[in-house]
Amino acid sequence: MNISDWLRHAQAVLTASGCPDPQIDARWMAEDTLGMSRSELKFESDRAITGAQQAQLDAMLSRRASGEPVQYILGTADFMGLRFHVGPGVLIPRQDTETLVEAALIAVRERPGAPAVLDLCAGSGCIGLSIASLAPRAEVTLADVSREALEYARRNLHELGAKAELRHGDLFAAVGREKFDIIVSNPPYIPRSELIQLQREVRYEPQLALDGGPDGLDLYRRIAQEAMGHLKPGGALFLEVGAGEAGAVLELVKSKLPCLEAGTIRDLNGIERVVFAKI
Numbered sequence: 396m397n398i399s400d401w402l403r404h405a406q407a408v409l410t411a412s413g414c415p416d417p418q419i420d421a422r423w424m425a426e427d428t429l430g431m432s433r434s435e436l437k438f439e440s441d442r443a444i445t446g447a448q449q450a451q452l453d454a455m456l457s458r459r460a461s462g463e464p465v466q467y468i469l470g471t472a473d474f475m476g477l478r479f480h481v482g483p484g485v486l487i488p489r490q491d492t493e494t495l496v497e498a499a500l501i502a503v504r505e506r507p508g509a510p511a512v513l514d515l516c517a518g519s520g521c522i523g524l525s526i527a528s529l530a531p532r533a534e535v536t537l538a539d540v541s542r543e544a545l546e547y548a549r550r551n552l553h554e555l556g557a558k559a560e561l562r563h564g565d566l567f568a569a570v571g572r573e574k575f576d577i578i579v580s581n582p583p584y585i586p587r588s589e590l591i592q593l594q595r596e597v598r599y600e601p602q603l604a605l606d607g608g609p610d611g612l613d614l615y616r617r618i619a620q621e622a623m624g625h626l627k628p629g630g631a632l633f634l635e636v637g638a639g640e641a642g643a644v645l646e647l648v649k650s651k652l653p654c655l656e657a658g659t660i661r662d663l664n665g666i667e668r669v670v671f672a673k674i
């Protein structure tokens with residue numbers, strides 16, 4: 396069997412199993428297993444694969460066909476041009492969240508010196524560690540209530556060679572009385588009743604990272620309530636929100652913070668994805 400035979404077979408299996416991106420997933424598994432880049436895979440697709448490689452590829456394929464996210468199978472996810480280690484117990488970084496990071500990065504870079512940045516509900520660390528890597532002047536703290544997630548963040552911190560502090564605790568309880576220039580968060584925000592309707596891949600991810608309470612807004616209420624006590628003068632808060640939640644979260648934030656400026660930012664799909672407030 397050569398590479399293109401396996402890719403064709405994998406795409407047919409994944410399509411039949413209801414996988415949303417059969418071509419991309421088959422290609423990622425092949426690139427990873429064969430140690431080839433995207434263009435090598437394309438231009439050397441008539442290269443034969445060994446029996447051992449095929450066994451490994453087929454094992455991945457059957458996990459993927461039964462619904463496991465491809466990022467858990469590979470153990471990695473790409474985000475902001477960086478590679479993050481992920482697996483069961485931590486949310487997979489989403490491209491939508493790059494909108495949040497880009498907005499926070501602008502605010503971080505506008506500040507002189509070494510701005511203190513807090514990533515609340517940090518999970519794999521994709522937000523805070525992207526900021527630490529792309530704006531190395533920042534002093535980044537990552538906080539999460541899940542020790543399991545923090546272990547992924549710790550590994551990512553080392554593998555990226557970034558500089559950041561890791562803290563364990565429930566929201567702001569993780570950081571005592573510390574204050575920050577920028578607080579950024581992608582908290583769980585799916586309304587509880589919608590959790591069971593999510594695509595099967597998402598059901599492999601931790602509920603803790605997704606469940607936003609009855610209306611999805613529980614964590615925003617707590618963050619809005621406590622943020623003022625953790626922002627330095629002139630500081631800013633950046634929150635990722637679920638589709639349709641921006642209006643309610645913006646009102647919440649405005650009701651709890653004396654905002655100089657507040658608003659929303661759309662993601663690449665045109666969805667209002669980020670709520671920000673500057674005090």
Ligand code: GLN
Nearest residue numbers: 581582583584585604605
């Ligand atoms: N964006 C994720 C999803 O749609 C949800 C992440 C979150 O709740 N913060 O599955």
